[in-house]
Amino acid sequence: MFGAFRPSGPLSGGLLWKIPWRMSNPQKLRQRRRLRRVDNIVSVLDTALKRQVATHPISTTTATSSPPPTQSESETHGAATPAELSTTAEGQRLLSTTTHVEHASRRQGRGPKQGDLVPGQPRKLLSEQAGQLGTIKLLERWKAEMPTEQEMHPRDKYTMFDRKAKGYRKGVHKLPKWTRVSQRLNPPGF
Template identity: 25%
Template sequence: MFPTPQRLGGYLWKIPYKMSQLQKARQRKRLRAVDNVIATVGAALNAKNISLRKLDYLTSAAFPKESEMPAKDKYWIFSKYGRNYRKGAHRQPKFTKISNRTVPPGF
């Protein structure tokens, strides 16, 4: 029986360094879903004239909308060890359930 690439003992990365086209499409869909939640909650609070610090942060430049983000930030996040200080957004644990939209200034 031919051994699998993993069994051969090679240096095999099982998580690709970049996201596939379909992963990126689903990533955009999730970003938009979060944008919708923020917009809906924001509209409700505005109608009732309630202010909320968390909402201010989520509507500020520190938390851009999917449509305002460059592709570089949608699919790549800051990493101090990564090439060009970036690593694929799918490399972070639970990446489908967290928001990580901006990188430190200067990167």
């Protein structure tokens, strides 16, 4: 009972792996560096592919598109208010873009997916944009959907949405394999 191996409160109860409820400052520093490293890799790949196309020109067809009609905010953003959307990086991205009517009408049926649109003023399909710029579709999709480390709020860098948690947020370090998985997007308003 007494001696070198006496039981203590923290040692005798609960899980074997104790995970603190918040991240330490060195963990946050390493997380920011990981996010920046991924952003750097995406930009290096993008510039290398563009440089390769510049040296070896490929004939591509360019599609002309008309500017998209504007829609009301209730159609574009669902039930979240603009004040709620402006709190997260994904919400700010949603506020700055509008939904393309043609694309929205195509996706209402149960048929196969006909393509993703690149957000911005010249509305193009991702495959057309990638072909024109000489990059690949996955890189264009990453740049269109994922915020960079500078665009993210600290809340989104270190916590993630969890519908079972009390404040709908939990530390990103509680996600399994959190150092290898990109967790940048959270639902608008959370």
